[in-house]
Amino acid sequence: MTVTTQPAGIAADPEAGKAVKAKDRAHVFHSWSAQGLIDPLPIAGGEGSYFWDYDGNRYLDFASQLVNTNIGHQHPKVVAAIQEQAGRMCTLAPGFAVDVRAEAARLVAERTPGDLNKIFWTNGGAEAVEHAVRMARVHTGRNKVLSAYRSYHGATGTAINITGDARRWPSDNGTAGTAHFFGPHTYRSPFYSENDEQETERALAHLDQTIASEGPGTVAAVILESVVGTAGILVPPPGYLQGVREICDKYGVVFILDEVMAGFGRTGKWFAADHFDVTPDLITFAKGVNSGYVPLGGVAISGAIAETFEQRPYPGGLTYSGHPLACGSAVATINTMAEEGIVENAAHIGETVIGPALREMAERHPSVGEVRGLGVFWALDLVRDKATREPLVPQGASGEANKPMADFAAACKRGGVWPFVNANRTHVVPPCTISEAEAKEGLAVLDEALSAADAYTVGG
Numbered sequence: 001m002t003v004t005t006q007p008a009g010i011a012a013d014p015e016a017g018k019a020v021k022a023k024d025r026a027h028v029f030h031s032w033s034a035q036g037l038i039d040p041l042p043i044a045g046g047e048g049s050y051f052w053d054y055d056g057n058r059y060l061d062f063a064s065q066l067v068n069t070n071i072g073h074q075h076p077k078v079v080a081a082i083q084e085q086a087g088r089m090c091t092l093a094p095g096f097a098v099d100v101r102a103e104a105a106r107l108v109a110e111r112t113p114g115d116l117n118k119i120f121w122t123n124g125g126a127e128a129v130e131h132a133v134r135m136a137r138v139h140t141g142r143n144k145v146l147s148a149y150r151s152y153h154g155a156t157g158t159a160i161n162i163t164g165d166a167r168r169w170p171s172d173n174g175t176a177g178t179a180h181f182f183g184p185h186t187y188r189s190p191f192y193s194e195n196d197e198q199e200t201e202r203a204l205a206h207l208d209q210t211i212a213s214e215g216p217g218t219v220a221a222v223i224l225e226s227v228v229g230t231a232g233i234l235v236p237p238p239g240y241l242q243g244v245r246e247i248c249d250k251y252g253v254v255f256i257l258d259e260v261m262a263g264f265g266r267t268g269k270w271f272a273a274d275h276f277d278v279t280p281d282l283i284t285f286a287k288g289v290n291s292g293y294v295p296l297g298g299v300a301i302s303g304a305i306a307e308t309f310e311q312r313p314y315p316g317g318l319t320y321s322g323h324p325l326a327c328g329s330a331v332a333t334i335n336t337m338a339e340e341g342i343v344e345n346a347a348h349i350g351e352t353v354i355g356p357a358l359r360e361m362a363e364r365h366p367s368v369g370e371v372r373g374l375g376v377f378w379a380l381d382l383v384r385d386k387a388t389r390e391p392l393v394p395q396g397a398s399g400e401a402n403k404p405m406a407d408f409a410a411a412c413k414r415g416g417v418w419p420f421v422n423a424n425r426t427h428v429v430p431p432c433t434i435s436e437a438e439a440k441e442g443l444a445v446l447d448e449a450l451s452a453a454d455a456y457t458v459g460g
Helices: 014-027 076-088 100-109 125-140 158-161 166-171 196-214 239-252 301-306 323-338 343-366 399-414 438-452
Strands: 045-049 051-053 057-061 118-121 145-149 178-181 219-225 254-258 282-285 295-303 368-374 376-383 420-422 425-428
Touching: 076 323, 100 118, 100 295, 100 323, 118 125, 118 219, 125 145, 125 158, 125 219, 125 254, 125 282, 125 295, 125 301, 145 158, 145 196, 158 166, 178 196, 196 219, 196 239, 219 239, 239 254, 301 376, 323 343, 343 368, 343 376, 343 438, 376 399, 399 420, 399 425, 399 438, 425 438
Parallel strands: 145 178, 145 219, 219 254, 254 282
Antiparallel strands: 045 051, 051 057, 118 295, 282 295, 368 376, 376 425, 420 425
């Protein structure tokens, strides 16, 4: 397959693309990158499930950018809401009551589990984690926070130390009051489990022992992604999150669920916690709350923790907390998702199109070790050997060592699909608005591109 041509009415303009790239290379410092080794693709526009470059190549966005454009690119109702809000009131300090700020908070609180009815607004997910941790520490009078090794919670000071994956290492100063534990992952179990039931039991025992060993009186919070995102789309086995809730209650520990990536339709529910019938004390969110059209995040707060700050000032704030443009886009996003059945669409596409197709690919491709996911939140765990489960590339691979995944990603792009690739995995995370036809189009390209990965397997 070849890259799809630009949409009708969109003319290619390679010279404009070169100009954009020249300015980028001269002045933009990119995150997570060795600046001299990257080659950013200039993008001219996007609409729905697609975006396109200045050369006229169109890509089906199977990454939802950074798993945040849940409502797709340039949804007209959200764009119109931002324009309307900009014409009425661009900004106002967070100490005032603002209609869109209050309405956005109401719409979020209406969808959170339990009594998480107060919303503290932030500018993104990492800040949401920072403030959730601060709330937990003040509420409990304790300092230590426990998080899983397979996790990502953001790149700010506390959030990066709480993060479990390798991106933490260069910033891990060992003084942030954090400790890590192993969460459940039956396919690559650290507990030698043979099934999900054993994994749940052993992972919970491990967490309980970790808290006991760290000193229950020192632990403020346990933070977990409801469904682990960048570290592998790890859906918790039955009973695990409920068990964590019970352990937190046993020790008086605040339970924080990070829904920055999993929330707002991504798993086919408004919040992934709804799949597991669990209510945490705090939920962090961002990304899908307004599809990233304007930076926005927040913390949903339980009644008990909100009560702590009824007469005691909360020691934190942000100049742009509840920014009117961002909140206006959130109101439009949430209302549009409800009106157009977008959360239900994500559930339907995952159950009837993506899940079955990926499981069928796993039967045919020797490189696919495991398929896992919910809604439009899926991962293929790629391996060299299905018997040993050796990852297709080692952790932290780059250059020649990462060639199998680089070849796979290049094959996807040649076919007109922009993939989300991390370590030895490819994640299938299109917008929640994706149609059946679009999903099938992308899956066909993915199927073909897996042949590039197959070439590096045992016997390949």
